[in-house]
Amino acid sequence: MFYFVHTTDLHLSRFRPKGHTYHFLHFIQSILPVVKPEFVVVTGDLTDAKDKKRVTSQQYIDEWDVYQTAIKEKVTVDWYDMRGNHDCFDLPSWQSRVNYYRTHGHSANLVEQGKGVYSWQLNRPTGKYQFVAIDACPKRGPSRPLNFFGYLTSKTMDQLENALISKPYNHTFVVSLGDVLKSYDPVTKSLELELGDLKEHGLYRVVAVDHDLISFVDLQLPLDQIPKKGPVNSQGLVQPMQDDKIIWPHLVQPAPAILVTNPKDARFSIPSKEPLWRIRQSSHIRFLVFSNETVENLQVEILIDGKLHPHPASFVGSTKNPLWAASWDPSLFEDRKAHQLTVRVTTSNASVGTSNTIFRVDTHRIKISGGSGEFIIKSKMSTVLQCITIFTMAAMLLLLLIPKFFAPQYETDVYSKKRINRLLLRIHTIDQTKKKTPYLKIQKSILTWSFRFLQLPQDQPIVWHLTFIYILALLTLPWFRANFIPSGATNAERYGIFYMWGMVFGGEWVPIADTWMFAAEQTTLDVFAFFFLVTWRGTDASDLRCRGAVVGQRYTSDVKTAAAPPVIKEKHRRQLNEMAWFKGLEVIYWLWRSSELVALASFYGGIWPTLVQNINVYWMLFSGYTLAFGKNGVMCKRKKQKNRILVMVEGCMACQQHDSVISLVEEENEKKIPLNDEGNALHYNSSASINATTLTQEEEQQKIGFMVPSTSSGSSSCSSSTPFDGLPHVKSRKRQLKI
Numbered sequence: 111m112f113y114f115v116h117t118t119d120l121h122l123s124r125f126r127p128k129g130h131t132y133h134f135l136h137f138i139q140s141i142l143p144v145v146k147p148e149f150v151v152v153t154g155d156l157t158d159a160k161d162k163k164r165v166t167s168q169q170y171i172d173e174w175d176v177y178q179t180a181i182k183e184k185v186t187v188d189w190y191d192m193r194g195n196h197d198c199f200d201l202p203s204w205q206s207r208v209n210y211y212r213t214h215g216h217s218a219n220l221v222e223q224g225k226g227v228y229s230w231q232l233n234r235p236t237g238k239y240q241f242v243a244i245d246a247c248p249k250r251g252p253s254r255p256l257n258f259f260g261y262l263t264s265k266t267m268d269q270l271e272n273a274l275i276s277k278p279y280n281h282t283f284v285v286s287l288g289d290v291l292k293s294y295d296p297v298t299k300s301l302e303l304e305l306g307d308l309k310e311h312g313l314y315r316v317v318a319v320d321h322d323l324i325s326f327v328d329l330q331l332p333l334d335q336i337p338k339k340g341p342v343n344s345q346g347l348v349q350p351m352q353d354d355k356i357i358w359p360h361l362v363q364p365a366p367a368i369l370v371t372n373p374k375d376a377r378f379s380i381p382s383k384e385p386l387w388r389i390r391q392s393s394h395i396r397f398l399v400f401s402n403e404t405v406e407n408l409q410v411e412i413l414i415d416g417k418l419h420p421h422p423a424s425f426v427g428s429t430k431n432p433l434w435a436a437s438w439d440p441s442l443f444e445d446r447k448a449h450q451l452t453v454r455v456t457t458s459n460a461s462v463g464t465s466n467t468i469f470r471v472d473t474h475r476i477k478i479s480g481g482s483g484e485f486i487i488k489s490k491m492s493t494v495l496q497c498i499t500i501f502t503m504a505a506m507l508l509l510l511l512i513p514k515f516f517a518p519q520y521e522t523d524v525y526s527k528k529r530i531n532r533l534l535l536r537i538h539t540i541d542q543t544k545k546k547t548p549y550l551k552i553q554k555s556i557l558t559w560s561f562r563f564l565q566l567p568q569d570q571p572i573v574w575h576l577t578f579i580y581i582l583a584l585l586t587l588p589w590f591r592a593n594f595i596p597s598g599a600t601n602a603e604r605y606g607i608f609y610m611w612g613m614v615f616g617g618e619w620v621p622i623a624d625t626w627m628f629a630a631e632q633t634t635l636d637v638f639a640f641f642f643l644v645t646w647r648g649t650d651a652s653d654l655r656c657r658g659a660v661v662g663q664r665y666t667s668d669v670k671t672a673a674a675p676p677v678i679k680e681k682h683r684r685q686l687n688e689m690a691w692f693k694g695l696e697v698i699y700w701l702w703r704s705s706e707l708v709a710l711a712s713f714y715g716g717i718w719p720t721l722v723q724n725i726n727v728y729w730m731l732f733s734g735y736t737l738a739f740g741k742n743g744v745m746c747k748r749k750k751q752k753n754r755i756l757v758m759v760e761g762c763m764a765c766q767q768h769d770s771v772i773s774l775v776e777e778e779n780e781k782k783i784p785l786n787d788e789g790n791a792l793h794y795n796s797s798a799s800i801n802a803t804t805l806t807q808e809e810e811q812q813k814i815g816f817m818v819p820s821t822s823s824g825s826s827s828c829s830s831s832t833p834f835d836g837l838p839h840v841k842s843r844k845r846q847l848k849i
Contacts, residue, residue: 111318111320111371112148112232112234112239112319113317115141115150116315116316116317117150117151117152117305117308117314117315118154118155119154119287119306119307119308120133120134120155120156120177120308121155121157121158121196121307121308122158122174122176123157123160125347125348127340127342127348128339128340129309129310129312130310131340131348133308133336134308135180135356135358136336136359137308137312137331138185139184139358140331140364141364142186144364144400144401145316145400146429148187148188149187149190150185150189151191151285152190152191153191153285153305154192154196155194155196155197156196156215157170157174157196157210158196158309159197159199159200160196160199165713167199167253168597169200169201171210172349175351176350178214180356189216189217190217190243191215191216192217192243192285192286193211193245194247195287197247198248198251198257199251199253200252202597202604203603204222204249224269226245226246226247226263226265226266226269227242227244227266227269227270227273229241229243236322237279237280237322238277240277240281240283242270242284242285243286244285244286246261246262246266246286248260248261250595250603250620252594252595252606253596254713255713256594256628257622259492259622259623259627261621261622292378294378294380299382300380300383301380312330313328313329313330314328314329314330314331316367316400318369320371320396322384323371323385323388323389324374324384325371325374325375327465332362335363336362340359364402365401365463366399366400366408367399367401368400370396370465370467371397371398373440373467373469374469375468376469376470376474376476377475377476377477377478378475381475386473389471390473392438392440393438395412395423395435395437396433397423397433397435398427398433399463400432401432401455405425408455408457409455410434410455412452414443415449416450419436423436423453424436441471443469443470443471444471446470447470448470449470451469453465453467495623495630498630498634499610499626499633502638505638506581507578507581509641510577510581512563513564513565513567514567516529517564517565517568530561530564531759535759535762537557537558538656538759538764539762540554541655561649562645562648562649566645566648570644570740573736577637580637581637584633585610588607588609588614589610590723591606591607591719591723592605592710592714592720593605593719594615596715602616603615603616605715605719608625610625610629612625613625632726639703640736640737643687643737644740647741647743650685650688650742656759656765657758657765657768657769658762658763658765658766693744696737697744700730704730707721707724708721
């Protein structure tokens with residue numbers, strides 16, 4: 111058996127007295143002497159490299175001095191480290207004077223010799239074990255925020271391949287910078303177990319290999335014994351050094367830590383690579399106990415499925431290997447079910463440590479149930495960001511180009527006009543139904559948005575052309591030029607050109623995935639969002655409603671006066687984007703997205719060149735102008751709702767009937783024909799005007815699954831008060847018609 115300690119994200123900082131540097135010092139002084147591991151491996155982000163306000167970033171020599179000096183003074187075991195993205199913030203190259211990892215990193219020589227990959231081995235009686243460390247920092251490290259993803263060059267990949275397949279080993283551990291996600295890959299049949307940070311949460315991991323069974327436990331510093339904020343100097347900086355020596359904090363007393371090695375946790379088993387059959391054949395429960403107390407002062411209690419284990423535990427290890435064991439019969443648990451093993455250790459001062467292990471003895475593994483974390487690990491995030499960006503751009507190009515093929519391009523384009531009329535007819539047909547199902551509502555929304563996009567090239571040609579040109583520019587041209595690496599010695603090192611596909615520094619291509627992250631944000635939140643808003647404003651859904659089926663339409667008449675004409679009041683409901691509060695949200699959203707570009711400029715060189723030489727800035731100016739002064743813009747005065755003229759669609763019976771009523775009322779007003787007492791002076795042959803279009807209406811009704819009652823054919827006088835599907839008689843000619 112052997113075990114080692116893994117920790118990550120130290121983030122030693124001269125500006126952060128809470129956690130960070132002091133957690134690192136407590137880890138070295140109070141944890142390592144108790145655990146006594148074979149070695150320690152630190153996977154990146156050794157220093158914080160951020161300023162006091164966490165806006166800009168640079169490498170600080172004093173943070174690296176604390177890191178190097180603390181290891182030299184207190185660490186007595188092998189120490190392996192590698193860089194994270196914070197360790198290559200604002201870094202022109204490996205040979206740069208500000209690459210302090212090269213001079214202060216404990217494994218810097220190994221990283222340089224292995225070109226980003228190095229390995230070490232352990233030989234034990236049970237076999238050989240290999241450990242491979244990967245430095246995925248980019249060749250040129252921009253300042254934050256565009257330095258989150260790392261990548262491996264082709265040479266680094268070759269080095270990694272050679273390290274992994276050169277010789278056979280019992281187990282190979284690959285270590286690199288990660289987070290807190292855990293996942294099992296059924297394709298490679300391997301585990302990916304990321305770890306939380308030491309800087310704030312005080313987390314570290316102990317990994318043990320017991321007869322080729324790999325077990326681990328994530329532990330935490332005793333944060334209740336550590337002050338929330340450590341001491342600072344007169345300048346407010348964290349400087350725990352005096353005369354080139356560390357000023358160590360007080361010792362803390364961690365609770366007993368327990369790591370069960372047999373039976374191992376079934377959630378993290380690897381059936382194809384571990385001898386899980388040994389669990390079934392084992393005779394003892396085995397576990398490690400790490401504590402400041404002597405063995406005599408420890409009280410150990412074992413429970414399985416909540417029941418006290420009948421056999422007591424005894425210490426069978428040594429000062430370098432704190433192993434405990436208790437007899438057990440694994441055949442009692444061969445029921446193909448999961449069981450829980452609980453080990454509780456109590457010290458003389460009543461400090462308690464507990465470990466819970468879910469195990470099986472039939473070699474089957476249990477799902478980790480990592481939720482979204484498993485998806486994030488299994489999906490390559492850079493590929494996900496690329497797909498989001500490309501899909502968004504492709505969708506917008508299709509929405510721009512399809513109307514050019516299907517919408518009318520000139521006055522004599524009869525077929526396209528018929529296509530548009532048929533689309534409107536289907537919208538009107540849905541409007542005429544009294545009870546709209548969810549399916550019909552969704553169908554109407556799809557048809558309405560289809561009409562908006564089809565009308566965009568003719569309705570707003572400037573928007574169409576500039577959006578199309580801008581998307582092509584994003585795909586092919588550089589986005590902006592900026593001072594990405596301020597610490598560079600020359601302009602070629604400092605200034606880079608940003609493409610969607612990567613960055614260019616002095617003619618050198620850097621395929622950093624952060625460009626895709628920025629591109630996904632810009633295309634979805636800036637380009638597509640404003641394209642959507644402008645298209646939405648192009649045509650109002652209320653303008654597309656059927657004239658004869660207006661929601662909330664009311665007909666009133668003065669029954670006291672026979673000469674009183676009908677007053678047709680149509681209640682128009684405004685769209686969501688016509689509301690004042692929604693327009694206010696549009697302004698706030700535009701200001702927020704514009705502030706993001708200003709913030710980007712504050713990171714990378716200011717107004718020149720980051721703002722001036724940035725095509726996204728000009729898109730934001732255009733979109734802001736369009737939202738303010740374009741069609742139905744925030745600053746434009748709109749006609750009152752009651753003065754709108756609804757669209758009349760050829761082939762719609764309700765529109766024809768509604769228009770006929772209006773015509774007859776105007777005729778009566780002009781001719782001043784008196785009405786009789788019964789109100790039957792108005793005669794209208796409804797079928798004569800709509801026979802030519804009824805077939806089209808019925809066809810559309812059949813498509814969406816309902817029929818509207820048709821008017822009776824033949825010429826007859828209107829004896830009913832509502833002869834045209836609920837439309838009233840006109841009983842007066844004195845009042846003006848109001849719509």
